[in-house]
Amino acid sequence: MPASPRSSSSGPSRPAPSQGVPSRAGASGSGPEMSGSGPEASGPRSEASGPRSEASGTGPKASGSGPEVSGSLPDASGSGSGSARGGAEVPDEAVTPLIRGIAVLRRLTEADGAASLSGLERATGLARSTVDRITATLARMGYVRLDGRDAVLAPRLMELGNAYLAALRLPRVLDPYADALADELDESVSLAVCDRDGIRFIHQATRRRAMSLSFRIGDLLPAERTAPGPLFASEWGEEEWNRWRERRAADPEDRGFPAVPARSRPYGGGTDTSALPAAQRPTVGDDFEERAAEAGRSGWALDDQLIEPGLVAVSMPVREAGRIACVVNVVSHTSRHSAADLRETLLPRLRAAVAAMERALELDAQGAPDAPDAPEPLGHGPKPTRSAFPARATGMTGVTGVIEPGYAEGTAGAGGTGAPAGPGDIADSTRPGDAAGPPSPGDAAGPPSPGDAAGPPSPGDAAGPPSPGGDTGDPAAAGRATERPAGRPPTPSGLADWTAASKQELGREFVESLARGLTVITAFGEGRAELSLTAVAQATGLARATARRALITLEHLGYVIAHDRVFRLTPRVLGLGFPPLSRTTLPEIAAPHLTELSQRLGDSVSLAVLTGAEVQYTGHVSTRGIMSVNLTVGTRLPAYATSLGRAILADLPEARALEVLADGAPEAVTAETMTDPDVFRAELDKIRRSGYALVEGELEQGLRSIAVPVRERGGRVVAAVNVAMHSSRRTAEACVSDVLPELHATATRIEADLRIAGRFRRVQLS
Numbered sequence: 010m011p012a013s014p015r016s017s018s019s020g021p022s023r024p025a026p027s028q029g030v031p032s033r034a035g036a037s038g039s040g041p042e043m044s045g046s047g048p049e050a051s052g053p054r055s056e057a058s059g060p061r062s063e064a065s066g067t068g069p070k071a072s073g074s075g076p077e078v079s080g081s082l083p084d085a086s087g088s089g090s091g092s093a094r095g096g097a098e099v100p101d102e103a104v105t106p107l108i109r110g111i112a113v114l115r116r117l118t119e120a121d122g123a124a125s126l127s128g129l130e131r132a133t134g135l136a137r138s139t140v141d142r143i144t145a146t147l148a149r150m151g152y153v154r155l156d157g158r159d160a161v162l163a164p165r166l167m168e169l170g171n172a173y174l175a176a177l178r179l180p181r182v183l184d185p186y187a188d189a190l191a192d193e194l195d196e197s198v199s200l201a202v203c204d205r206d207g208i209r210f211i212h213q214a215t216r217r218r219a220m221s222l223s224f225r226i227g228d229l230l231p232a233e234r235t236a237p238g239p240l241f242a243s244e245w246g247e248e249e250w251n252r253w254r255e256r257r258a259a260d261p262e263d264r265g266f267p268a269v270p271a272r273s274r275p276y277g278g279g280t281d282t283s284a285l286p287a288a289q290r291p292t293v294g295d296d297f298e299e300r301a302a303e304a305g306r307s308g309w310a311l312d313d314q315l316i317e318p319g320l321v322a323v324s325m326p327v328r329e330a331g332r333i334a335c336v337v338n339v340v341s342h343t344s345r346h347s348a349a350d351l352r353e354t355l356l357p358r359l360r361a362a363v364a365a366m367e368r369a370l371e372l373d374a375q376g377a378p379d380a381p382d383a384p385e386p387l388g389h390g391p392k393p394t395r396s397a398f399p400a401r402a403t404g405m406t407g408v409t410g411v412i413e414p415g416y417a418e419g420t421a422g423a424g425g426t427g428a429p430a431g432p433g434d435i436a437d438s439t440r441p442g443d444a445a446g447p448p449s450p451g452d453a454a455g456p457p458s459p460g461d462a463a464g465p466p467s468p469g470d471a472a473g474p475p476s477p478g479g480d481t482g483d484p485a486a487a488g489r490a491t492e493r494p495a496g497r498p499p500t501p502s503g504l505a506d507w508t509a510a511s512k513q514e515l516g517r518e519f520v521e522s523l524a525r526g527l528t529v530i531t532a533f534g535e536g537r538a539e540l541s542l543t544a545v546a547q548a549t550g551l552a553r554a555t556a557r558r559a560l561i562t563l564e565h566l567g568y569v570i571a572h573d574r575v576f577r578l579t580p581r582v583l584g585l586g587f588p589p590l591s592r593t594t595l596p597e598i599a600a601p602h603l604t605e606l607s608q609r610l611g612d613s614v615s616l617a618v619l620t621g622a623e624v625q626y627t628g629h630v631s632t633r634g635i636m637s638v639n640l641t642v643g644t645r646l647p648a649y650a651t652s653l654g655r656a657i658l659a660d661l662p663e664a665r666a667l668e669v670l671a672d673g674a675p676e677a678v679t680a681e682t683m684t685d686p687d688v689f690r691a692e693l694d695k696i697r698r699s700g701y702a703l704v705e706g707e708l709e710q711g712l713r714s715i716a717v718p719v720r721e722r723g724g725r726v727v728a729a730v731n732v733a734m735h736s737s738r739r740t741a742e743a744c745v746s747d748v749l750p751e752l753h754a755t756a757t758r759i760e761a762d763l764r765i766a767g768r769f770r771r772v773q774l775s
Contacts, residue, residue, distance in 0.1 A: 037081035050630040061477040074277035103562040106143070111136055113143050114166070114585045115152070119267055122162040122589035129160065149511050151528065152586070154601055162586045164598055164762040169530045170227060170587035173578040174769045176203070176538040179335050180212055182373050183327065183366050184769070187337065188214045190362045194355060197222050197340045201324075203241040203333075204580040205567075207266065208232050211583070212769070213591075220599040222340055226270040226770060227587030233257075233294030236324035237336035242297065243305030250298070255272075257294070268588070269316050280611060293295060309356060313348040325359050327366045334370065337363055401412070411771040412595070412721045412763070491580065505552040506526060519570035525551055526559040530568065530582060539575040553569060590766065593670060594773040595728060596628040596642075598762045603630045603730065606755045612734045614755075615640065616719070617653040618727065618774045622672040624654040627728070627775045647690065650678050652704040653729040659696035660718060660726035666693055681706040701749055702729075703741060711736050715744045715755045722764040727774060728757050 099108070116132040117124055126144065130137045147153040151165035174180045183200060190216035191198040198222045200212040206231045215222050223229075232238030232253070242249070261270040272293045286604045293315050304310040312322040314711045322340040326333040403649055504525070511519045532540060532548035540548070546556040560576055563569045568585075569576045582667035599616045607614040607630040623645040631639050648654025649670050670689060676682070684690055703715045716731035720741065732748050739748065766772055 010759070015282070021054065029719065040274050042399075055458055059653055087350050100561050100565055102558050103565055104522050104526050104558050106520045107562045108525045108566065109133070109139060109521070110143050110147065110523040111585065113140065113147070113160075114152070114162075117160060117162050118586050118589060122586070123159055124154075125159050127158070129264055138233060138753050142518050143523065146520045146523050149519060150524055152527070156601075164590055164593060164766040166586040167590050167768075169527065169585050170534045170583045171765065171768050172456045172531050173493045173580065174211060174576055174581040175534040177211065178373070178538065179370075180769050181325075181535070182369050183335070184212050184214075186362055186366050186369065187212055189216075190337070190339070190359070191216065194285040194339060194358060196345075196355070199224065199338045199340065200327075200736075201235075201237040201336050201338055202580050203232075204229060206232055206249065206256055208235050208241060208336070209583055210236045212302055213581070214634050224268065225588040226339075226591040229266060229274075230269055230316070230586060231294065232262050232271065233297035233300075234263070234269060234312070234315040235338070236322040238308040238311045239297065239300040239304035240324060240336050241333060242271065242301035242324045244515075245301070245538050251729075253297075260438055261292075281545075293461040311348050312351060314343070319343045321346060321348045321351055323348075323355055323359065325356075325363045327370070329367065329374070331748050337366070378656060380513065390719055392447045410727075410774045412727055412767050412774065413771055414767060414769050446463055458633075459653070466513050522559075525549070526562060529556060529559040530578065531562065533578050533588035539613060541575050547575065591767055591770055594775065595719075595763065596775060598766060598772075599628050599728075599730070600756050601761045602755050603628050606630075606730075606732070606751060607632060608649075610732060610751060612732050612738070612748075614732055615641070615731065616728055616730050617657075619648060619654065619669075620645070623649055624657070625775070626728075646708065647678070649684075650682055650704070650708045651729050652702040652733075655696055655702035655704065655725050656716040656718045656729035656731070659702065662692070663690065679706055679710055681710075683707060701745075701752070703744060704737065705741060713741065713744065715748055715752060717749070717752050719763070721760075721767060721772075730759065 154161045154163045187198045197212045201208045289383040309325045319342045324338045444669045532545045548554045567581045614630045615622040617626045626644045704712045713736045714731045714733035718726040718728045
């Protein structure tokens with residue numbers, strides 16, 4: 010097998026000097042970018058000095074005094090592979106609050122996205138006061154939502170994983186091929202990269218069946234129990250193999266990989282080993298070195314029920330510049346295919362797909378303008394694009410619709426390169442404020458610029474987080490923004506203002522060094538896979554000394570690697586909340602925002618999608634009054650007679666909207682119901698101009714409702730949200746003056762979360 014080591018951060022242009030984190034010389038030893046001398050690093054450090062230091066303490070682990078660092082130092086290096094630096098001590102200049110904040114995020118991820126604060130205290134070993142401050146800071150950033158005594162991961166946290174996926178470039182180029190292959194084979198298809206001695210998924214195209222796979226983007230699996238693993242291992246050197254053997258010995262049950270069952274069952278080889286002591290019986294993965302050697306020779310690999318009985322898979326590598334960039338994995342179960350059948354039936358089509366992917370990567374690397382339209386990838390026609398899946402993309406043909414990923418949508422980013430626009434670039438919005446708040450510096454093309462959608466909400470009152478950042482475009486939201494500056498700034502220099510304002514408002518409950526350290530991750534993105542220290546500092550607006558210490562910490566934990574004075578993210582970043590959040594649906598994204606709006610207004614609030622000529626309610630929050638609008642999720646009503654339906658129909662081409670109206674055979678539900686096509690056409694024109702729909706007594710006498718559309722990142726309306734009440738509560742004028750601004754702000758926050766959640770995955774509408 011090749012002796013050359015492999016970088017832990019998979020990607021076509023990665024350096025290959027080291028599988029793990031490089032020596033300290035690459036980060037803090039020598040060289041002007043990370044040297045310990047000079048004015049940026051010498052003398053008292055602003056982040057670490059003084060009794061109120063957020064990273065100070067009494068030595069390398071900073072576990073001594075100070076309110077920001079109380080409690081022991083937890084393990085934040087992640088599951089499966091142990092410490093990012095092989096058990097090395099925490100560097101003197103590491104930012105302790107960042108280590109602890111990442112530990113909290115990892116425990117929340119392992120708990121499937123939600124845990125009590127006391128549970129986090131037990132799981133991390135941190136003092137309760139430290140957990141409270143960390144979660145308050147994460148809530149201010151919009152990364153978690155505090156629900157009573159529980160902390161719940163929020164969609165905005167996905168901007169960290171989005172930064173890695175955007176920098177990696179593979180999802181943007183290869184995801185459509187994987188989706189098309191899944192459609193062609195009618196099997197689940199995934200893309201995986203190597204993460205030290207494991208494999209981590211970067212894309213999932215899962216078939217929706219009664220028996221379907223539960224793997225998610227970001228899940229980490231032990232390499233020896235997968236089909237992609239032997240292919241990656243065929244490029245390992247002795248250092249990587251030694252680390253794999255050490256991990257196998259230290260974790261004989263694979264307990265460090267929560268995405269897979271324990272490997273306590275014996276390996277089903279051909280030799281009867283029942284007479285051997287249990288400790289000497291071969292287990293799953295013991296033949297991994299032989300499988301890796303065979304995979305290196307054959308160019309493909311099988312998983313014959315290594316993860317669990319009945320699960321089989323076949324994999325092939327996608328190569329770029331002679332090395333494995335990622336692996337395509339086709340997964341099935343034995344009731345559909347045996348392992349031999351996978352090899353004989355699916356492998357030829359998998360080869361064709363891999364060849365097409367490699368051509369696409371080559372064209373993309375050359376900057377070919379027609380790379381997205383490379384012909385005949387599978388030997389069955391033109392290259393797949395999202396437009397090849399109209400039924401799923403529209404979200405208008407049924408409640409099984411999805412919102413397609415947005416990595417190639419929008420206009421040129423901040424740098425004007427024509428690359429995918431960052432989250433926050435919603436086009437053709439009819440509603441003021443659809444820019445959805447100030448983004449972070451992570452996801453647009455070109456020079457480092459704000460990227461991934463709405464600014465972090467502040468903890469706010471019991472009703473939930475308030476409007477982000479003040480960029481909602483309505484007076485009420487702007488007023489709230491002046492009271493509570495919670496949004497992340499649109500320019501790097503504004504980060505200091507935002508953190509200072511957050512610190513002033515929250516006091517000791519806001520940990521600046523944690524917020525700044527996580528912001529460093531979002532500096533990476535499309536066109537910014539490798540950044541120098543100076544580039545990171547410029548992208549985030551942080552002082553070089555602050556950025557340097559954050560990078561040292563992230564390198565120690567294995568979230569960045571350094572080589573030749575540049576840094577790049579590793580796949581481990583996907584372990585920060587991405588797996589549980591990658592299955593989030595639109596109703597789940599909207600639910601806390603609907604609840605907040607209902608509590609603030611005291612009225613019923615609903616979310617609905619269009620299915621045929623009807624709207625189907627996918628989210629609803631009722632008030633507790635004796636008289637309230639009480640509809641259950643799943644209820645269907647005629648679109649023409651509801652504000653929700655009209656807000657969605659107004660976005661359709663007029664001919665299509667009238668076709669829906671004709672299909673619904675409009676009937677007068679009440680004396681006020683609008684049924685005349687000409688009058689209805691004029692009403693839709695009015696809604697397009699005003700950005701909202703107001704319906705009075707057309708569905709039920711005395712019922713008044715006002716609705717606004719919810720748009721995905723490309724600007725298309727995919728749902729609508731409304732507020733409904735008895736007509737005696739508010740006049741129509743009061744609905745427009747008082748309710749509409751709040752409704753706009755809520756829709757904007759939903760859109761901001763939706764754009765982040767849907768950048769590299771399909772979001773289910775229901």
